[in-house]
Each structure stands twice: as structure tokens, then as C-alpha cells.
Amino acid sequence: MRLSRYFLPVLKENPSEAQIVSHRLMLRAGMIKQSSAGIYSWLPLGFKVLRKLENIVHEEQVRAGHIPMLMPTLQSADLWRESGRYDDYGQEMLRIKDRHDRDMLFGPTNEELITDIFRAHVGSYKDLPLTLYHIQWKFRDEIRPRFGVMRGREFFMKDGYNFDLTKEDALHAYNRHLVSYLRTYERMGLQAIPMRADGGPIGGDYTHEFLVLAETGESEVFYDSAVTDLTFGDRDIDYDSVEQCQAVLEEFTSKYARTDETHDEALFNDIPEDRRRVARGIEVGQIFYFGTKYSEAMNAVVQGPDGKQVPVHMGSHGIGVSRLMGAIIEASHDDKGIIWPEGVTPYHCGIVNLKQGDEEADAACDALYSSLTALGLEPLYDDRNERAGGKFATMDLIGLPWRITVGPRGLKNGVVELTSRRTGESEELPPEAAVQKVAEIYAEL
Numbered sequence: 001m002r003l004s005r006y007f008l009p010v011l012k013e014n015p016s017e018a019q020i021v022s023h024r025l026m027l028r029a030g031m032i033k034q035s036s037a038g039i040y041s042w043l044p045l046g047f048k049v050l051r052k053l054e055n056i057v058h059e060e061q062v063r064a065g066h067i068p069m070l071m072p073t074l075q076s077a078d079l080w081r082e083s084g085r086y087d088d089y090g091q092e093m094l095r096i097k098d099r100h101d102r103d104m105l106f107g108p109t110n111e112e113l114i115t116d117i118f119r120a121h122v123g124s125y126k127d128l129p130l131t132l133y134h135i136q137w138k139f140r141d142e143i144r145p146r147f148g149v150m151r152g153r154e155f156f157m158k159d160g161y162n163f164d165l166t167k168e169d170a171l172h173a174y175n176r177h178l179v180s181y182l183r184t185y186e187r188m189g190l191q192a193i194p195m196r197a198d199g200g201p202i203g204g205d206y207t208h209e210f211l212v213l214a215e216t217g218e219s220e221v222f223y224d225s226a227v228t229d230l231t232f233g234d235r236d237i238d239y240d241s242v243e244q245c246q247a248v249l250e251e252f253t254s255k256y257a258r259t260d261e262t263h264d265e266a267l268f269n270d271i272p273e274d275r276r277r278v279a280r281g282i283e284v285g286q287i288f289y290f291g292t293k294y295s296e297a298m299n300a301v302v303q304g305p306d307g308k309q310v311p312v313h314m315g316s317h318g319i320g321v322s323r324l325m326g327a328i329i330e331a332s333h334d335d336k337g338i339i340w341p342e343g344v345t346p347y348h349c350g351i352v353n354l355k356q357g358d359e360e361a362d363a364a365c366d367a368l369y370s371s372l373t374a375l376g377l378e379p380l381y382d383d384r385n386e387r388a389g390g391k392f393a394t395m396d397l398i399g400l401p402w403r404i405t406v407g408p409r410g411l412k413n414g415v416v417e418l419t420s421r422r423t424g425e426s427e428e429l430p431p432e433a434a435v436q437k438v439a440e441i442y443a444e445l
């Protein structure tokens, strides 16, 4: 993409409405624009990152054996009356009437809708196990939408639902989700710690939230510092293996890590004092096992091996895709702007032309652009007629991890400059070597 032809409305001033750094940087980098409280338009740069996050979530869900689909945003109130949640959900639910005066709602989550689909089409234990998911816009009429996309009213969420014959099978699905979530967050450059949580309006005895530690996080968390030493890395897990998934769950959840809702001071005090941590975190996902809560209420039964009809065991599993963008920025920025982890960056590499209109510099930039593109990478070329300082400031603000700077002086010596956004370190290289190096970095992902 050439910046002269892009739509990147960066802001020079700090927007006064933004209280936390991720919100400020997303507005300044021209990624989002508020349309009303807690509701945002995703401008091209923000949309590009959102798509990358969505893709990672899809890839990891499919890798775990879960099946993608798409359910509507608007739902009929009748299904929610069946489960009993139409009245329970309260003011967070946006209720709508259609022209026939029928009660509709903008879905805050999809347990009822998916259970209705399941009961219409599945009748035998032979069709289990089954996990269906979608990534769709949700609406919760939050009393206090704030911090930009962190606590929106409209937000983008992956929600998945498992259907199993027995509790044991459903707990395997729970563990499998935990494993796939660890992989998902690590690919986004994040450490998200599974913490024992509370079921809230979804319900259920087994539930973990995934928290990214950040001072601006809305949740207070208590943990043993040893949990932050754990990384998933590139282990090759067989998602069908009950033992392997169970082992990962035990490894990642046996140390004390809880949100304030489930915090137990006595247990916390058993941790050696130098490892006790009280901090804040951003909740980027939550998994639940809730047994037959919805299947009983909505009569989602299958015929078991013995011929008897039994309600299925279920769980639901969510990832806050739009919130993740804020969490990544909270975890990865400096005073100049965002620093995207390579796995989610909107463009792989920036190209800055120090002397637009100089024949040689223009040609060298065009050649870099073509070479990077030919290797399957997406460069963002700042080809505007602007001063170098302004170009650098924009690149730093939008946070591409790598930048190639091209100027007549370097070209005389046959070199361009390759700079890491994270370390600020630069090296001079022939243009082809710079392209090669950038390609190698991304090939490792």
C-alpha cells in the first residue's frame, strides 16, 4: 500500500476523551472512530489488524477441530424465554421490536441460538462430540462503556459451544479450548494467564478467564509469580488426546491464579511471600463448562448408546477479539506509539523515502516494494511529499515492526537502512539483503 493512496487519518493531538494508552493510540493512529458511546467504526488500519486477529483465532480453532459457522446478530426473544435468561439478563440486553411487534434482541452471546440449532439437527450420541463456533458482533448495553474497544457496547467476539454425551467428554472439550487459547494468545505476542473465575450470567462450576497483565486492566488479580514463567511455545499437541490436553491444563492452572471474584486469602497466603502478586489484568477470554443447564431447559437431548434420551453436556468459550487489540497495545507500546508484534502487524514493513521525487530514491523504493510484495509480504510505503521527521513520526505511531529507510546518500553507497521499531536499532544493508532479512523474520512465524 502506498500511503499517498491510503486512508490513514492520524491525529497530532492527544484526544481528550481517551484515558488509557491503547485508546489514545488507536485514535491517534487513525484505527478507530467512535460513532456513539461504546460503538466504533473500524478505519482501514484498525480493520486490518482486526482481520489478522480474527484469522489467528480461526486458524487455532480449526486446528483444535472446532467447526466455523455464522449466526445472526439479531435473535428472537422467544429462545431466551425458554432458557429463562430473557428476564434475567437485565438492562445489558438491547431489546428491539420488529414491525410485527415481535420481541427481538441484539445477541450478547449465543448459548440459546446454538442450542436451538443443535436440537433441530442432532439426535444421536453418534454425532458427538461436536464443537461449533462463530466470530460475530455482539452487543451488551454496558452501564459504563470505556477505554475504547476494551469495554465497548458493540464488540467482536469469538464464541464456541461444545456438545458432548458425558461430563468427561465435555471436560476434555474444556481442556482443549484452554490449550487452543494459550496458542492463540501467544501467536498474538501476548501472555494471557488462565485464572480461576466466576460463572456470572453464563453459569457453570468450571470456568477460567484469561488475563493479560496490565496496570490499566479492569480486573484485580492475585497470583503466584511462577505462572508468568510458563510459556506454551511451539509444542505439538494432539487435540484428540485427553491426556495431553489434561496435562497442559494442569501445568497452566495448578499454581494459584485467581480473579477477585474467586480470590481466597488463606490459599494465597500459602504461596511463598516473595512470589505473591496482586496486580491488574485485562480479560481477553473465558471458558465455561456448564453441564446440562441449557440443554435441559431447552430440551436438547440425544439418544445414548443404551437407547435412552439424555440432555447433552455443554460448555461455551469466548475470546474478545476486538478487546484484544487494546490489550496488545497496552502490552506493547512506547512513548512514540504502538509496537506491533510481528504476528498481528497491519503491514509487515514500512518503506520511508527520504527524498520523494529524487529519481534514484523513488526507483529504489519501488524496487523494494515489488520485492517485498513478490515474497508475499505487505509493505506500507510512505511516498508522500513530507519531511523525513513527519514520516518517521507516523511510522513510529502506527508501529510497524520493521522500517526500511531509503535516501540518496545511502544509495550512493549501495545501502538502505533497516530499523527495528522495538529496539530502535538500525543497520545499513544493500536493498536486497534488507528484503531478505525481513522475509526471514516473517518466515519464522
Ligand code: 5CA
Pocket (backbone or CB within 6 Å): 108, 109, 110, 111, 140, 142, 149, 150, 151, 152, 153, 154, 155, 156, 157, 158, 159, 160, 202, 283, 284, 285, 286, 316, 317, 318, 319, 320, 321, 322, 323
Ligand atoms: N458465552 C460466553 C463464552 S462464548 C461469553 O459470553 N463469555 S464472556 O462474557 O466472558 O465474553 C467473552 C469475552 O468477550 C470476554 O472474555 C471479553 O474478552 C470479551 N468481552 C466481554 N464483554 C466485552 C465488552 N463489553 N467489550 C469488549 N469485549 C468484551
